Amino acid sequence: EAGVTQFPSHSVIEKGQTVTLRCDPISGHDNLYWYRRVMGKEIKFLLHFVKESKQDESGMPNNRFLAERTGGTYSTLKVQPAELEDSGVYFCASSSGLRPTQYFGPGTRLLVL
């Protein structure tokens, strides 16, 4: 079974530009989560999809962040326009049904200059 994959692995952009991160969950997992770790701080929850619906987006920092999961398969997280404080590692995770274990992807390392 393939694990959670994320693309790209690294992204370096300039302030004001747009970046789109992609996450492919484990096949069949309804639940998809986005987390972020800013350097020196703890990993923080961004949002949770159940299939294509946003179950909880309480962790989204502001309206420069837009997450989608059209069709309930892969998800994208767009940051537009990117700011310096958006730099960090963005993790995606997925889980199956009501099972509590979340499986994480390798993360996308975003650097905004």
Added chain:
Amino acid sequence: SQQGEEDPQALSIQEGENATMNCSYKTSINNLQWYRQNSGRGLVHLILIRSNEREKHSGRLRVTLDTSKKSSSLLITASRAADTASYFCATDPLRAGNNRKLIWGLGTSLAVNP
């Protein structure tokens, strides 16, 4: 404020020794999970302990949970150089509905010296 706080922040031991990491949290939980992150890699799920469990084992890992103290410990026995990584505890807070966000600590950086 963060839910989980790991202690110590950094730990350096010799191969073969045991490593103990602690985690404290603030609110009632459904379960507590431990993850490992090797340098520059993703988070790997190690073990999950439910709120009604007090101890769980998986290979060389032993996890305890004390809900009265809101704390957990992760013991790695007979450590190996390959255990060098950051270890995180994450709590699944008790809440209504299907909201499943994990709350994380800063992690413990473990170095196992050969």
